[in-house]
Amino acid sequence: MRSVAPELSIVIPVYNEEDVLPLLVQRLRPVADSLKAPYEVLTVDDGSTDLTAAVLERLRREWPQLRVVRLRANAGHQAAISAGLATARGRYVVTLDADLQDPPEVIPEMLHVAQQGNADVVYGVRTDRSTDSAFKRLSARAFYRLIRVLSGTHAEVDAGDYRLMSRATVDAINALPEHNRVLRFVVPALGFPSASVSYRREERAAGRSKYPLAAMLRLSLDSVTGFSTAPLRFATWLGLLGGVAALGLLAYALVEMFLGRTLPGWTSTVVAVTGVGAVQLLCVGILGEYVGRMYAHLQGRPSYFVAYDSSGAPLTAEGELAPAESRQA
Numbered sequence: 539m540r541s542v543a544p545e546l547s548i549v550i551p552v553y554n555e556e557d558v559l560p561l562l563v564q565r566l567r568p569v570a571d572s573l574k575a576p577y578e579v580l581t582v583d584d585g586s587t588d589l590t591a592a593v594l595e596r597l598r599r600e601w602p603q604l605r606v607v608r609l610r611a612n613a614g615h616q617a618a619i620s621a622g623l624a625t626a627r628g629r630y631v632v633t634l635d636a637d638l639q640d641p642p643e644v645i646p647e648m649l650h651v652a653q654q655g656n657a658d659v660v661y662g663v664r665t666d667r668s669t670d671s672a673f674k675r676l677s678a679r680a681f682y683r684l685i686r687v688l689s690g691t692h693a694e695v696d697a698g699d700y701r702l703m704s705r706a707t708v709d710a711i712n713a714l715p716e717h718n719r720v721l722r723f724v725v726p727a728l729g730f731p732s733a734s735v736s737y738r739r740e741e742r743a744a745g746r747s748k749y750p751l752a753a754m755l756r757l758s759l760d761s762v763t764g765f766s767t768a769p770l771r772f773a774t775w776l777g778l779l780g781g782v783a784a785l786g787l788l789a790y791a792l793v794e795m796f797l798g799r800t801l802p803g804w805t806s807t808v809v810a811v812t813g814v815g816a817v818q819l820l821c822v823g824i825l826g827e828y829v830g831r832m833y834a835h836l837q838g839r840p841s842y843f844v845a846y847d848s849s850g851a852p853l854t855a856e857g858e859l860a861p862a863e864s865r866q867a
Contacts, residue, residue, distance in 0.1 A: 545575035546649065547628030548642075551618035552594070553584040555636045558742075559593050566634075566642040567601060573646060580605045581636075582622045585612035598848060606848040613842035616719055619699060621842045623708050625849075632702045633721070637742045640700040644737045648702040651733050658707045658730035662700035665736040697734070698722060706730070718841070776817055 548570065552559065570577050583591055583606060591608060598604045607625060609618065619633050630652060632645055640662060648660040699722055703711075707730050714724065726732070 542576065543627045543629060544578045545629050546570075546573065546577040546645075547622075547626035547631045548577065548579045548645070549582065549619060549622030549626055549631060549633045550579065550636050551582045551584055551615055551622065551633075552586065552590055552636045553612065553615075553618070554586045554588045554590060556586075556589040556593050558636055558638065559590065559597065562636050562638060562642075563597055563601065563604075565638065569642045569645055570603065573649065578603050578605050578626075578628060580607060580622050580626055582618045583608040584614070584618040585609050606846070607844060608846040610843040610845040615699075616721055617841040619721055620711075620719055621844060624712055625844075625847065626708065629705050630702055631705070631708050633699050635699065639740050639742055640698070641737055641740060644700075644735055645702070647735050651735060652702055652704065655733050656731065657733040658704040659725055659732040660702040661697040661732060661734040663734045663736050664696040664698070664739040701725065704730075776821060779817075 548566070550562070555562075566579065570579060579601070581594055581604065583594060591606075594604075594606045598606055607621060609621060613621070622633070623631060630649060632648065634640060634642060634645075644662055648662065651657060652660050703725065707725065707728065710728055710730075711719075711721070711724060
């Protein structure tokens with residue numbers, strides 16, 4: 539017997555969010571109930587080490603529409619969202635962080651825009667980011683513009699992972715073979731019809747940020763190497779320029795030698811070796827990033843392993859969620 543799919547799924551990745559979860563439910567449940575349509579709230583516990591799992595189970599007993607998917611180990615923010623998309627059953631799917639910096643009150647507007655405008659994707663765009671540091675605001679805008687130039691992907695400059703997607707969009711994402719997805723660039727790269735709604739970004743409701751500088755740098759590196767071959771071309775041109783510079787230095791040294799104006803020394807040698815060596819190391823490093831991605835892809839290891847799904851959805855032998863067709867059968 540085929541179960542009836544909800545109109546909306548709200549996917550929320552959580553990692554060590556025991557403090558903020560009750561606050562999230564207080565604000566999200568009235569919003570979801572006001573939609574007057576079947577819905578599910580799908581929380582993906584990304585290997586939390588605090589009391590997040592216990593808090594989710596308590597909240598689930600009080601809120602029938604709350605669903606808990608637990609990963610066996612911490613897989614990262616983007617992998618947790620991918621796990622949620624793989625099991626979400628809604629006709630529309632919203633991805634929302636648990637920290638309440640992105641207000642859940644915007645969801646009805648997103649759904650209305652998608653239904654009235656026939657948009658497959660509705661982005662939440664932050665028009666006021668005063669709660670973020672100046673460094674984060676400037677670096678984020680610079681990075682988004684860099685990705686646009688390098689890859690030609692027209693991602694919204696002030697849009698993060700707060701978005702609504704149609705079932706067709708979610709199915710397209712789930713069909714992609716890549717593992718290290720950066721969804722804020724994967725989604726616009728699909729080219730599906732889109733729209734946007736604006737909102738003011740708020741302060742984190744409780745707890746500490748799970749996106750320190752190191753995590754942001756890893757996300758940036760995955761974004762650049764996953765969506766553009768420009769660094770490879772940059773390495774090639776840099777290598778060519780280094781070679782031309784080395785030839786010029788060689789010609790200069792030969793002319794000086796024939797003119798008898800050379801003195802024994804090591805300056806020119808050190809400059810030449812250092813310059814060429816630096817270029818080579820940079821090029822090898824960039825090539826290594828791409829080789830590493832290819833190696834990880836050839837290994838075919840899943841980005842996450844699911845340990846538990848409160849809905850009772852079947853899992854594959856590898857610990858991934860079974861295809862949607864088998865879950866609805």
